[in-house]
Amino acid sequence: MPETITEPSSVDDVVAGLRSVGYLPGSSTALVSYLAIKLGKPVLVEGPAGVGKTELAKALARYLGRTLVRLQCYEGLDEAKALYEWNYKKQLLRIQTEAGETGWREVQDDIFGEEFLLPRPLMTAISSPDPVVLLIDEIDKTDQEFEAMLLELLSEFQISIPELGRIEARTQPVVLLTSNNTRELTEALKRRCLYLWLDYPETEHELEIVRLHSPDLDETLARKLVEIIHQVRELDLKKPPSIAESIDWARALLLLGADEIDGETFKQTMSVIVKHRTDMDTVAARVGVALQQADAA
Numbered sequence: 001m002p003e004t005i006t007e008p009s010s011v012d013d014v015v016a017g018l019r020s021v022g023y024l025p026g027s028s029t030a031l032v033s034y035l036a037i038k039l040g041k042p043v044l045v046e047g048p049a050g051v052g053k054t055e056l057a058k059a060l061a062r063y064l065g066r067t068l069v070r071l072q073c074y075e076g077l078d079e080a081k082a083l084y085e086w087n088y089k090k091q092l093l094r095i096q097t098e099a100g101e102t103g104w105r106e107v108q109d110d111i112f113g114e115e116f117l118l119p120r121p122l123m124t125a126i127s128s129p130d131p132v133v134l135l136i137d138e139i140d141k142t143d144q145e146f147e148a149m150l151l152e153l154l155s156e157f158q159i160s161i162p163e164l165g166r167i168e169a170r171t172q173p174v175v176l177l178t179s180n181n182t183r184e185l186t187e188a189l190k191r192r193c194l195y196l197w198l199d200y201p202e203t204e205h206e207l208e209i210v211r212l213h214s215p216d217l218d219e220t221l222a223r224k225l226v227e228i229i230h231q232v233r234e235l236d237l238k239k240p241p242s243i244a245e246s247i248d249w250a251r252a253l254l255l256l257g258a259d260e261i262d263g264e265t266f267k268q269t270m271s272v273i274v275k276h277r278t279d280m281d282t283v284a285a286r287v288g289v290a291l292q293q294a295d296a297a
């Protein structure tokens, strides 16, 4: 449970704060995060897999000293799993206990009270007494109906429950929605959000991220690793390696005690960064062979 609540007063504060919790933001990341906190607007974070979309929400929660409430989206996700459900078992028990003694009307009023609600992530975020960071992860996996339901929440910060009425947010959450772009999101949703496009970082930025995660890796080796990753990304691949792969590769090399990325090391560890059969062939032919030639020279 986080102890101290932080409130940034400049973009630089956000940069320093995110860094202090192990997230190295690019300049637009820090700016958009600052605006989101100050304007109370949700952020839609898009970009390829493994570039730090989910981690940004986690890092913001750590930095701001807020609890992270996460809704992982998937196909078929419905309100009952995202917002709230009635606790049928508890309702039934109450009905059975009170049967005979009380009239139906009283029991009915009773069993549709807050006590019988099972809050799911969206409701938890809205009703929390302390402000939270709400992560709605991989929103593109849900359907448009679900998006429509989110609109009320994102614009008004309130939820309507037919039996109970409106539940308004007690505190303003910082909301991040992430998407891998597997489908186009509706304009209505986009209009309500600030937009952050996260891409693969520049060499120096990625080097810093890799070194943060693997401080024991030799600097020259880390630089070579990042340069190779950037070369591999230039190729026409099904799945280019992301920051996540760079970090994994650095850890693997460290574990194996490698002191150089030569042709042989590359061949052995390539599967850490390339994860499609056809991509393997392309990368071996273009990058692997070049490394072997450099070894021979």
Ligand SMILES: Nc1ncnc2c1ncn2[C@@H]1O[C@H](COP(=O)(O)OP(=O)(O)OP(=O)(O)O)[C@@H](O)[C@H]1O
Pocket: 022, 023, 024, 025, 026, 048, 049, 050, 051, 052, 053, 054, 055, 056, 178, 180, 209, 212, 243, 244, 247
């Ligand atoms: N700017 C950064 N600073 C520090 N670590 C980072 C940064 N960006 C990414 N990472 C690291 O990269 C890894 C992948 O990040 P994350 O899981 O957030 O990616 P993602 O964009 O959510 O991917 P996916 O779309 O597959 O869910 C994590 O281990 C994260 O810590």
Ligand SMILES: [Mg+2]
Pocket: 053, 054, 055, 137, 178
């Ligand atoms: Mg993610």
